[in-house]
Amino acid sequence: MILNYIWVGFFLIGFVVALVQWLFMGDAQVFQRIIQSTFDMAELGVMKIALPLAGVMTLWLGFMNIGERAGAVRFLGKIVGGFFSKLFPEIPKNHPANGQLLMNFSANMLGLDNAATPMGLKAMQSLQELNPKKDTASNAQIMFLALNTSGLTVLPISVLALRATAGSVNPTDVFVPILIATAVSTLTAIFYVAFRQRISLWNKTVVSWLGGIMAAIALIVIGFMQLDRESMETVSSIASNLILLLIIVGFMAAALYKKVNVYEAFIDGAKDGFSTTLKIIPFMVGMLVAIGVFRASGAMDLLMDGLRAFFGLFGSDTRFVDALPTALMKPLSGSGAKAMMVEAMNTYGADSFAGRLSCLFQGAADTTFYIIALYFGLVGIKKTRYAVSAGLIADLAGVIAAIACAYLFFG
Helix, strand or coil: CHHHHHHHHHHHHHHHHHHHHHHHHCCCCHHHHHHHHHHHHHHHHHHHHHHHHHHHHHHHHHHHHHHHHHCHHHHHHHHCHHHHHHHCCCCCCCCHHHHHHHHHHHHHHCCCHHHHHHHHHHHHHHHHHCCCCCCECCHHHHHHHHHHHHCCCCCCHHHHHHHHHCCCCCHHHHHHHHHHHHHHHHHHHHHHHHHHCCCCCCCHHHHHHHHHHHHHHHHHHHHHHCCCHHHHHHHHHHHHHHHHHHHHHHHHHHHHHCCCCHHHHHHHHHHHHHHHHHHHHHHHHHHHHHHHHHHHCCHHHHHHHHHHHHHHHCCCCCHHHHHHHHHHHCCCCHHHHHHHHHHHHHHHCCCCHHHHHHHHHHHHCCCHHHHHHHHHHHHCCCECCCHHHHHHHHHHHHHHHHHHHHHHHHC
C-alpha cells in the first residue's frame, strides 16, 4: 500500500510544482519536460535496464541451476545456516535459499551488481515458496530486502573509477569513509528489522558472525590503505572477478563430480531468465516514470533550496546540502544517484567537500524503492508491511554516517 501512496505522490507533487511554475513563473516548457521525461524513463526501464538484465538473468540463472543440481548452493547454505537461522528463522537450515542469500550478499559486497541482481531474484522466489501469505511480505523477505537496500559494499569500484575520471588527485580517499557509512547502514537495517520481528541478536552465533564480518572489513581496509590508487583498482578488479570465476568453475566441477549434465542444467535454468525479466518490466517502468516526473517538474530543486534554508536557520555548516541530491536520489534510482554524484563532482570539483560527500552517499546505501519494486514485483507481493520503512531507516543511517565521516575525514 505504501508504494501506491509514494508512486501517486510523485506524480501529484510533480504536477502541482509544474502548475505553479507555469502560472507564477511563466515556465511554459515544464509540461513538455515532464511528458518527455515519462517517455525517456519508460525507454530507460525497458531498453537500458530490462533488456540488458534479461541477458544477465539468463546467464546467472543458468549457473545457479548448475550449482543447485550439484549441491553447491545447499553446501553454502549449510556454512551460514547457523547465522541465517537467527536472522531468518522462517527458513529451514538446509533450504537452498540460504545458499542463494549468501551468494547475493557476497556479490553485493564485492560490487558485482550484475551478478547480485539475478541471485537476489532467485533468492526472493525461494523465499516466496516459503511464504504462507503470497500477497504479503514475509519476515524473511523483509529482512532480505532491508539487507539489500542497506547496500553493504566492500569494494566500491565504480565510485573510485568515476572519481578518477572526474580528475580527483586521490580517488581512493573515500574508500574508508564509504566502508564505515555502509557498515552503519547495514547494522541499522539488521537491528531495526530484528526489533520489529522480535529476533534476539545477543547470542554467540550472531555476535561471532557480525564480529567476524566487521573484522574482515577492517582487515580489508587496512590492506587497501597500503596501496596506491592504481594498485587498489587493480587488486579490487582482479579479486572481484576471480572470486566470481571461481564460483562458476566450482559449480561446474561439483556438477561433473556428481555426474550432472552441466550444459543441460545450464539451459534449464537459463530458460527462466527472459520470462523472469518480463515480469518485472511493469514495476521498473512505473517507478522510473514517477521519479522522472518528480525530477523534471523541478520539485527536487525546490526541495534542495528548502533544505539549505532550513539548515541555515540553525547557523550550521550547510556545505553538505550541496551533495544531498545524491542522497535523496539514491533510494529512488541508482543511475539517477550516480548522475547526481558525477554532477556534484563536475560542479564543485572531485576533491571538494560536496564532491567527496556525494561519493560517500553513493556508496553508503542502495536503491530502496527500485529494489522493493523489482523484487516484490517479481513474486507478486502487494502488502510490503514495514519493508519500505526498514530500507529508508537504513538509508538515513547511512546518510548521517556519511556526513559525519565527511566532516571527520575531509574537514
